[in-house]
Amino acid sequence: MNCRFCGKPLTHELINLVNAPPSNAFLTREQLNEPEVFYPLKLFVCDDCFLVQIDEYKKSQDIFSAQYVYYSSFSTTWLQHAKNYVDTMIDRFGYDRNSQIVEIASNDGYLLQYFQEKGIPTLGIEPAEGTAAVARQKGIETLGEFFGRKLAHRLVAQGKKADLLIGNNVLAHVPDLHDFVAGLKIVLKSQGVITMEFPHLMQLVDDCLFDMIYHEHFSYLSFMTVQLIFRHHGLELFDVEDLPTQGGSLRIFARHSEDSARSISESVAAHLERELSKGLKTIAYYEDFQNRADRIKYDLLEFLIEQREAGRKVAAYGAAAKGNTLLNYCGIRKDLIPFVVDISPHKQGKYLPGSHIEVVSEAEIRRLQPEFILILPWNIKEEIMAQLDYIRAWAGKFVVPMPRMQVIP
Ligand SMILES: [Zn+2]
Incomplete structure (x- = not known):
């Protein structure tokens, strides 16, 4: 198999999580009696452009019908993050009612709503129909399609070009990076x-966050590799910020190379x-990843088995993609987490x-009073601990599995 950006053969494995079902394929009680499809889950690092990427696997159209991952419930932390972003962008670039804001993977309008409030024209692009419908109810014009060259050309033909083009947590989920970034240049x-x-x-x-790996997450991006990809398509990165979201994210700013x-x-x-x-430009940097992931796995399993033997209950909180990767790689079942x-x-x-x-x-937590709550979306642990603060009434404790196993009384 070859690198999805530069086309060189891929020979260096970053980690092999062996196999897993699609992370968002929740099952009904009836489906528990049916066979479940698992796909290989393995990452490679390209030794030429250093793009970290998922192995190719046979796709089932039924399961992978939507490439963008749908975040069903936005946390209050995330909404505040969106609002701060909008205020900062208006201050910095001076957008007003003559500007056009376009967001790709706009979801239910969680972000565009803040531009809308200020009378700035917006357009959302969101292929998940249910979510797009929610955005339209808020009065946010939303196209129910995937973004790429084709849609970009159509928007231009309709006279719609973007003063500000936004994409949060979408670049990594795009199967065809070239088509997507070429589309950005066009629109x-x-x-x-x-x-x-x-x-x-x-x-x-650095933190061995292997629970961020799942099938719908195709590319794992560094600043230097994104710069290479954008330059290839006539776009230049002119600014970058570190963000605390998702255990550590980047926000990049790009413009036309000729601007x-x-x-x-x-x-x-x-x-x-x-x-x-x-x-990051040496293969040695990536070499110990699997061993470190296994250490996290053993620490979590040791803890869970110890509680099980002592008759203490450990419940988990947050049924999201990242939790599924962790639970499946560790082989955890309901004997350890009911x-x-x-x-x-x-x-x-x-x-x-x-x-x-x-x-x-959540009523089950109050009813069964587990001794421990394992927080799967550890990146928003502060918010979850505040919400579940009442478990301290029965001396309940929180457990965070990543980046290192931690028990918080
Ligand atoms: Zn490459």
Whole structure:
């Protein structure tokens, strides 16, 4: 198999998580009696452009009908993050009612709503129909399609080009990077700005965040590799910021290569230098990843088995993609974790793919009073601990599995 960006043969494995069902394929009780499809889950690093990427596997159209991952319930932390972003962008670039904002993977309008409030024209692009419909109810114009060259050309033909083009947590989920980035170039106004957020590969490797790996997450991106990809398509990165989201993300700012009026910030060179000095351009940097992931697995299993032997209950919180990768790679089943709590009513009453642990409502925590709550979306642990603060009434404790196993009283 070859690199999905530069086309060189891939020979270096980053990690082999062996196999897993699609992370969002929640099961009904009836489906527990049916065979379940597992796909190989393995990452490679290209020794030429250093793009970390998923192995190719046989896709089932039924299961992978949508490439963008749908975040069903936005946390309050995330909404605040979106609102702050909108205020900052308006301050910095001066958008007003004559501007056009376009967001790819706009979901239910969680972000565009804040531009809308200020009377700034917006367009959302969101292929998941249910979510797109929610956005339209809020009055946000939303196209129910995937983004690429084809859609970009059509928008241009309709006179729609972007002053600001946004994509949060979408770049990593795009199967055809070339088609997607070429589309960005087409639909961007000559003085327009692109911002994209994605989990930073350096954080993933440094902290061994292997639970960020799942089939729908095709690319694992560093700043230097994104710069290569954007340059290849006539786009230049002119600024970059570190964000605390997803255990450590980057927000990049891009413009047309020929738009020299916008100068390149010093943080661009600083970010490249930081990645170089860490060794992101050497294969050695990636070599110990599997061993470190296995250490996290053994620590979690030791803890769970110890509690099980002592007759103490450990419940999990947050039925999201990242939790499924962790539970499946560790081989955890309901003997070690009897139930997982999620606030989404669509998931309650269903079972996690692979591990078959039942998803229940928060009422079960109060009823069964588990001694420990394992927080699967550890990246928003502060918010979850505040929400479940009442478990301290029965001396309940929180457990965070990543980046290192931690018990929080
Ligand atoms: Zn490559």
